[in-house]
Amino acid sequence: MLKIIGNKKEWDTLLETVAGYDFYHTYDYHINCANDNEDIALISYTTKDIIIAFPILIRPIKNSSFFDVTSVYGYGGPLSKNITANTNLTPFYNKLRIYFQQKNIICAYSSLNPYIDNQKRILSGLGKIENVSKVVNINLKQTLEEQESNFSKTTKRYIKRNKKLFYSRVGKTKEDVAIFIDLYYKTMSRLNASKNYFFKEEYFYNILKSKQYNAEIIFAVTKDTNINASAALIIKTNNTIIQYHLSGTLEEYKHLSPIRYILNEVRVQGTLQGYSYFNLGGGFGGNHDSLFDFKASFSNDYKKFKVWKYVLNNKEYNNLSGKNKNLTPLAKTSFFPLYRYNK
The missing domain is CATH 3.40.630 (Aminopeptidase)
Incomplete structure (x- = not known):
């Protein structure tokens, strides 16, 4: 039925x-x-x-x-x-x-x-299923030491140093959410991210209100000046999956990579709490870029990211796509559906 x-x-x-x-x-x-x-x-x-x-x-x-x-x-x-x-x-x-x-x-x-x-x-x-890219998983069923053996030398170095520079805290107030939103927006602007990444403010508040999963904002705070240098929105579900959903870092602290410190804190806590997977995600738009390489510095456990595409009405699909003025002969794209392509 x-x-x-x-x-x-x-x-x-x-x-x-x-x-x-x-x-x-x-x-x-x-x-x-x-x-x-x-x-x-x-x-x-x-x-x-x-x-x-x-x-x-x-x-x-x-x-x-x-x-x-x-x-x-x-x-x-x-x-x-x-x-x-x-x-x-x-x-x-x-x-x-x-x-x-x-x-x-x-x-x-x-x-x-x-x-x-x-x-x-x-x-x-x-329809059809397409392999788009890879995402990086930290296998939390391994021991902490086994996980750390897969860290790159760079990540190990940053984490060791940042334990001396930062402490972590969980954001619990509306003010904390507002601080995170500002961090996230500034980071997306710095990266020239598309408008799709600029979620409305209520999106963040609503995520944190739900009782169906455990959503937390984890801050990396400077020990000497108490500045919120970086933050990540982390979401845990069913004592199984942890998702690194969104994050932001102040530009003046970017060179210290405090987000590495946050992800390591979440990894340790998630392992001790009995979770199985910590999904770091992939690169921007599924690309193998510097963002992917950063995430891959924590683990070499890659999962395939796939999408499903299904056209029921080819006539109307082609008709609508043919009216899209953004689809020039030079616009080679795998975007779906094509009639919504807007770049």
Whole structure:
């Protein structure tokens, strides 16, 4: 049976029945990410043997009667229970396709979560799955010493020095959130990040209010002057996954790399608390860049980051894409959907 869930109570209940989930799959995070003209939905498919729970955002397409599907910022994709290599997913594909067609949805996209099992298996029968890049994981099931053996010499040196320069604290007040937002915005401006990275202020406050996961702002504070030099928004879910979600550093302290000190503190705490994974993520836009290299200085445990793309209505998809003036012959891009390409 296919059921579309849009209320928090049923959404939360279904998440507790699957084999595991990340904070990116929760109702609270979806409602936080959705714009005013967007709907959130948890697609529930159940039989007597299996469960599939697929959270999505449904967006109207400007100047048309059509819609498309996307995932929230982060690592989404379907959740499941009792999916095996022998599971017949054809009935799920048929019902999902019919639902999309009834909603006038012409295409669908979802990022996948490297820490959730069977996502490729569930979606491989519709559209295509692409390997985009790699993300860096610190294996918290290893001992602290085993983890540290994978640190680069540079990271070891920074951490050793920064333990003398900084102390860490957890931000607990509205003032702390405001300090973090300012740090984050300044960092994104310095990096010339796209507008998509400049989340509204309420986005940060809402993340920290949710009871479905444990969100914390960890500050690196100078010992001599008590200045908040750097901070990271860290999110822990189900005593399993820790996500390094967002961070910011004052420009005058960037050369000291206090974020390394923060990530090390989170790593140690997460290991002692019994978590399994600490996802540092990848580079900007999935690129193998200096950001990726920085994260890789903590670990050589790389996970594949994949995305799912599915076009239901090729005629309308091509028609809309053909009207996008940003798509010049020189614009070689893997962006999806093409009609939303805007660079």
